[in-house]
Amino acid sequence: MSRTLMSGNEAVARGAWEAGAAVGVGYPGTPSTEVLENLVRYEGVHCEWAPNEKVAAEVAAGVSMAGARVLVTMKHVGLNVAADPLFTQAYAGVGGGLVYLVADDPGMHSSQNEQDTRNYAAAAKVPLFEPSDSTEALAFVKRAFEVSERYNIPVIVRTTTRVSHSKSLVECGDREQRLLPAYQKDAARFVMIPANARNRRVSLAQRLEELSSCVESCDENRIELRDTSLGVITSGIVYQYVRQALPEASVLKLGMVFPFPEKLILDFSSKVDRVAVIEELDPYLRLRVSALGVGVIETGLPCIGEYTPGIIATAFGVPAPELREPIKDLPPRPPLMCPGCPHRGVFYALRKLKAIVTGDIGCYTLGALPPLQAMDSCICMGASIGMAHGMGLVGSTDRPVVAVIGDSTFAHSGLTGLLDMVYNGGAGTVMILDNRTTAMTGHQGNPVSGITLAGDPAPAVDLEALVRVIGVASVREVDPHDPAEVLAVLREETAADHLSVIVAKAPCALLVREKADPFAVDEDACIKCGRCISLGCPAISKDPETSRAVIDATLCVGCGQCVRVCRSDAIMPSGAACDIGGRWS
Amino acid sequence: MSDVTTVLLAGVGGQGTILAGDVLAKVAVAAGYDVKLSEVHGMAQRGGSVDTVVRFGTKVFSPVIDPGTADHLIAFELIEAARKLPFVKPAGRLVVNTRTIQPLPVLTGTLAPPVGVVAALDYEGAIFLDAEELACEAGSPHSANIVLMGAASVGLPFDAAAWREVIASRVPPKTVDANLQAFELGRRACEGGACTV
Numbered sequence: 019m020s021r022t023l024m025s026g027n028e029a030v031a032r033g034a035w036e037a038g039a040a041v042g043v044g045y046p047g048t049p050s051t052e053v054l055e056n057l058v059r060y061e062g063v064h065c066e067w068a069p070n071e072k073v074a075a076e077v078a079a080g081v082s083m084a085g086a087r088v089l090v091t092m093k094h095v096g097l098n099v100a101a102d103p104l105f106t107q108a109y110a111g112v113g114g115g116l117v118y119l120v121a122d123d124p125g126m127h128s129s130q131n132e133q134d135t136r137n138y139a140a141a142a143k144v145p146l147f148e149p150s151d152s153t154e155a156l157a158f159v160k161r162a163f164e165v166s167e168r169y170n171i172p173v174i175v176r177t178t179t180r181v182s183h184s185k186s187l188v189e190c191g192d193r194e195q196r197l198l199p200a201y202q203k204d205a206a207r208f209v210m211i212p213a214n215a216r217n218r219r220v221s222l223a224q225r226l227e228e229l230s231s232c233v234e235s236c237d238e239n240r241i242e243l244r245d246t247s248l249g250v251i252t253s254g255i256v257y258q259y260v261r262q263a264l265p266e267a268s269v270l271k272l273g274m275v276f277p278f279p280e281k282l283i284l285d286f287s288s289k290v291d292r293v294a295v296i297e298e299l300d301p302y303l304r305l306r307v308s309a310l311g312v313g314v315i316e317t318g319l320p321c322i323g324e325y326t327p328g329i330i331a332t333a334f335g336v337p338a339p340e341l342r343e344p345i346k347d348l349p350p351r352p353p354l355m356c357p358g359c360p361h362r363g364v365f366y367a368l369r370k371l372k373a374i375v376t377g378d379i380g381c382y383t384l385g386a387l388p389p390l391q392a393m394d395s396c397i398c399m400g401a402s403i404g405m406a407h408g409m410g411l412v413g414s415t416d417r418p419v420v421a422v423i424g425d426s427t428f429a430h431s432g433l434t435g436l437l438d439m440v441y442n443g444g445a446g447t448v449m450i451l452d453n454r455t456t457a458m459t460g461h462q463g464n465p466v467s468g469i470t471l472a473g474d475p476a477p478a479v480d481l482e483a484l485v486r487v488i489g490v491a492s493v494r495e496v497d498p499h500d501p502a503e504v505l506a507v508l509r510e511e512t513a514a515d516h517l518s519v520i521v522a523k524a525p526c527a528l529l530v531r532e533k534a535d536p537f538a539v540d541e542d543a544c545i546k547c548g549r550c551i552s553l554g555c556p557a558i559s560k561d562p563e564t565s566r567a568v569i570d571a572t573l574c575v576g577c578g579q580c581v582r583v584c585r586s587d588a589i590m591p592s593g594a595a596c597d598i599g600g601r602w603s
Numbered sequence: 604m605s606d607v608t609t610v611l612l613a614g615v616g617g618q619g620t621i622l623a624g625d626v627l628a629k630v631a632v633a634a635g636y637d638v639k640l641s642e643v644h645g646m647a648q649r650g651g652s653v654d655t656v657v658r659f660g661t662k663v664f665s666p667v668i669d670p671g672t673a674d675h676l677i678a679f680e681l682i683e684a685a686r687k688l689p690f691v692k693p694a695g696r697l698v699v700n701t702r703t704i705q706p707l708p709v710l711t712g713t714l715a716p717p718v719g720v721v722a723a724l725d726y727e728g729a730i731f732l733d734a735e736e737l738a739c740e741a742g743s744p745h746s747a748n749i750v751l752m753g754a755a756s757v758g759l760p761f762d763a764a765a766w767r768e769v770i771a772s773r774v775p776p777k778t779v780d781a782n783l784q785a786f787e788l789g790r791r792a793c794e795g796g797a798c799t800v
């Protein structure tokens with residue numbers, strides 16, 4: 019079999035396919051998203067995006083109860099949403115193998131926190147595997163399905179960004195052919211009324227007991243004895259860093275970290291002079307190793323952020339390599355809204371309105387950054403609406419409060435917040451930024467856009483009809499590329515004493531294939547007012563000498579927002595761009 | 604372990620570093636090496652600083668690197684070249700696209716544009732080329748990333764034929780010719796060991 023270069027996410031998908039999974043379901047979230055985007059390309063496995071992780075886990079529960087193998091995918095914070103089904107699924111157990119792929123993001127490359135999913139395994143009492151490269155990602159997913167069925171329990175496979183998004187060589191195998199058993203009702207197991215749940219709680223303890231002996235001898239946990247003066251206990255991607263930074267050290271490499279392999283730890287510790295535990299994020303292993311009475315050396319390594327081989331090497335006194343002198347005073351390059359992004363017009367208007375904006379998560383969160391800076395909060399998906407309602411209850415401000423939420427986020431967990439506002443008589447203003455896609459995570463379909471994971475059309479939710487039918491008093495639609503119109507409608511709705519939803523509808527600029535002709539600034543007409551520049555469009559800059567606005571025709575996609583905010587009609591069509599660069603196409 | 608070669612590709616989200624890194628990694632696999640590649644997805648892809656790391660050798664452990672460890676920097680943009688400089692070994696090779704994409708704080712006039720970057724990189728021994736211009740010459744303005752891989756290829760231990768094969772299999776069918784030409788132009792621009800600004 020030839021070796022193929024695969025990312026961890028591609029390998030997870032391959033592993034699920036080889037294990038004979040019948041269904042893959044999840045909700046996008048960096049760094050987990052590409053798992054389902056790859057799995058859907060395989061024959062014989064049905065894949066779909068759910069509106070959120072809880073629903074995904076429940077769909078998976080149904081597939082499992084019906085007897086088939088199923089992979090459910092999400093990022094770390096997604097497991098907060100799906101925690102409810104998971105905790106009780108551990109009691110019930112499974113029919114077909116049920117594997118959760120949960121991707122953590124140490125260093126928060128693309129996340130609002132860096133919670134450590136290993137704690138969830140311990141809290142929910144489900145086994146957790148931790149691969150350190152793509153080969154293990156594939157193998158561990160297959161093993162996870164076996165373990166799930168053999169021990170009758172859902173299993174988590176935890177990756178981190180550097181496993182999900184790094185590529186390494188993998189050997190692929192064939193797909194396991196699986197027969198679907200006839201459905202048999204088993205209410206004592208799946209109906210978790212207290213009487214049944216009490217029995218299943220005891221059963222869960224028994225299953226974990228059996229698993230405890232499995233972790234002591236499984237291939238995923240192995241001792242590598244080299245120089246025995248230092249023994250390192252580690253897991254996941256950090257294993258690779260340790261091997262590079264401390265090539266001579268003996269290592270206990272854990273691939274399955276819950277249940278905790280106590281005997282193996284004691285065995286390893288007895289073979290080495292000093293024991294160090296090296297792990298990213300929470301001291302999950304360290305606390306458990308210490309609890310066994312094993313003396314662990316103090317490494318001084320942090321439990322915040324990502325590691326690198328160099329961070330580990332430095333902690334162990336390995337001299338750092340010689341460095342070039344850094345070039346000073348470089349401007350930072352934060353991410354930004356693309357040229358032509360429809361979100362920009364909305365935040366321009368919100369800034370003008372001097373609104374308090376309870377925000378949410380998506381590309382539009384970039385509206386919190388300079389120069390628009392028109393967002394006051396972003397906590398978790400769906401929070402914008404509940405928070406706007408909460409602020410309204412206190413009434414400590416005269417400024418208008420506006421909740422801003424994307425289409426995918428609204429389908430994920432915004433609707434329940436809106437129901438709350440209707441139910442409890444909230445009179446706030448909610449803006450749904452409907453850019454027809456889940457942009458931030460790479461343009462996945464969702465119930466509002468009406469495109470499935472497989473790329474097929476689905477009924478697209480009529481947002482306006484939906485919010486009207488649940489009782490929202492005023493429902494308006496605006497064109498986000500016209501900031502003046504957005505501002506006017508916002509003024510009316512925030513002044514009114516009723517609950518209103520404003521849907522700003524225009525497709526994500528990256529989805530628009532036919533670019534309109536770019537605009538240009540008429541130098542003589544430009545009065546240097548800076549309005550267009552305050553939009554924060556990367557196609558517009560301020561000429562350092564003249565202070566006039568300049569439009570980069572290679573970047574401009576002709577959305578026209580700047581034309582509409584210009585005070586002196588100085589921005590006009592310029593004809594087709596000279597085609598160079600193509601940075602945004 | 605010391606036989607591992609590390610290539611750092613740095614640019615701005617949307618410039619095509621991911622595809623370029625993938626091409627390089629596949630060329631290294633075809634040459635029989637163990638290979639690891641690490642790339643950035645998510646938020647930074649929206650116009651932020653991005654990088655891709657490709658490492659190859661007999662056995663590669665970490666896909667992630669530290670300052671002072673890259674043998675090659677292939678910079679798709681001038682400011683990003685300067686930003687990533689400390690990652691390159693003092694004896695490492697620097698291939699730098701002369702194009703600048705100013706960050707938003709500079710465009711809006713909040714921060715001053717950096718000065719003296721070309722001179723500083725020149726002092727550090729950078730090889731410069733205008734990848735966009737060569738890409739246009741090759742017939743596709745979108746092939747600047749492949750021009751840069753052509754320039755990178757001069758310092759890497761792989762046959763031009765192996766590069767061509769991977770490029771042809773990896774870019775959209777309609778653009779194969781332009782991309783192969785882009786590779787050639789990038790390679791030729793650096794074959795003498797230095798390119799002109």
Ligand SMILES: Cc1ncc(C[n+]2csc(CCOP(=O)(O)OP(=O)(O)O)c2C)c(N)n1
Nearest residue numbers: 047379380381382424425426427456457458
């Ligand atoms: C619970 C949870 N799941 C997933 C994510 C990852 N995530 C962040 S924003 C987002 C979707 C954004 O889509 P949308 O609301 O349509 O906004 P857009 O990016 O299109 O502007 C996702 C999936 C998350 N942060 N939290």
